[in-house]
Amino acid sequence: MQILPAIDLRDGKCVNLVQGIATQETVFSDAPVEMARRWQTEGAEYLHLVDLDGAFQGESANLHIVGEIVAALDIPVQLGGGIRNMERLESVLALGVDRAILGTVALKQPDLVKQACAKYGERIAVGIDARDGRVATDGWLEVSETSAIEFAQELTDVQTLIYTDIKSDGMLKGPNVDATAAIIDAVSADVIASGGVTSLSDVAALKRIGASGAIIGRALYTGDLALRDAIAAG
Numbered sequence: 001m002q003i004l005p006a007i008d009l010r011d012g013k014c015v016n017l018v019q020g021i022a023t024q025e026t027v028f029s030d031a032p033v034e035m036a037r038r039w040q041t042e043g044a045e046y047l048h049l050v051d052l053d054g055a056f057q058g059e060s061a062n063l064h065i066v067g068e069i070v071a072a073l074d075i076p077v078q079l080g081g082g083i084r085n086m087e088r089l090e091s092v093l094a095l096g097v098d099r100a101i102l103g104t105v106a107l108k109q110p111d112l113v114k115q116a117c118a119k120y121g122e123r124i125a126v127g128i129d130a131r132d133g134r135v136a137t138d139g140w141l142e143v144s145e146t147s148a149i150e151f152a153q154e155l156t157d158v159q160t161l162i163y164t165d166i167k168s169d170g171m172l173k174g175p176n177v178d179a180t181a182a183i184i185d186a187v188s189a190d191v192i193a194s195g196g197v198t199s200l201s202d203v204a205a206l207k208r209i210g211a212s213g214a215i216i217g218r219a220l221y222t223g224d225l226a227l228r229d230a231i232a233a234g
Helices: 032-041 052-057 063-072 086-094 104-108 110-123 148-154 177-186 200-208 218-222 227-233
Strands: 002-010 013-018 021-029 047-051 077-080 099-102 124-131 134-137 142-147 160-165 190-194 213-216
Touching (some): 002 032, 002 052, 002 063, 032 047, 047 063, 063 077, 077 124, 099 110, 104 110, 104 134, 110 124, 124 148, 148 177, 160 177, 177 200, 200 213
Parallel strands (some): 002 213, 047 077, 099 124, 160 190, 190 213
Antiparallel strands (some): 002 013, 134 142
8 A cells, every 4th residue: 555645735835734624724844845855755655745725716826836846756746736627737737747636626527527537547536525425625615415435436437536534634533444445345446545544553444445545644744653654554
C-alpha cells in the first residue's frame, strides 16, 4: 500500500484544517516547496497536494507553487481542489502534475469526467469526500443527497478513487475503516484512503481492507506518525 504525505496549500502556505473547516486552520510551514522536498527525502514515492483556495473559491493563487513543487521533486504529484472545467484540468496537467483529482465537478458534470478519462486515462482520479455517507462538494461546504457508494459505482471510467471521510479528517482519531471498506468492496478501481490516519495500526487496518494507498496529513506534521514508519508498515 502506497503512503502519500499531504500538503494542503492555502494562501501560499502549508496548512491543515480540522474536518475541512476554514476557520480551524493550523499553518505548519510557509515554505511548501521545502516541505515537499522533506517528504521526498524521507522516502515518499508519491505526494498528495490540495489547493484549498481552489476548493473553496474555485479560483487559485497556488498553481505557481504547485509548478515549483513538481519541478523540485523526482517523485510524482497528484493535485486536487478547484479543478472544475477542462481548461483548469489541462493547465494543471501541463504543470507536470501526474494525476489530477476531480471532486465537485465529478458529481455535477459527470460527462466531463468521461471526457477527461477518455483523453487522459489514468492521469484522472476522482475524490469522493463524504459526510455521514453522503457526497460533499464545493470545498465540503455543501452536502448532496447522493450516496458515496452509489456515486463510486457510477464512476466506471475512473481508475483511481480517493475516499475521504470528512468527520475523520484532521481529528487524529483514526480513519473510518468501515466506510472505506464499503467503498473498496463496491468498486473495481483503486481506492486511496484519506482522513484521520494517525498511527501504524491505522495504516495496517487500511492495508488489511485492500486500500491501494493512504494519504497522511496532520499526523505527520504533529509528529504523531513518522513517514518512514508509515511507509514501512504500508
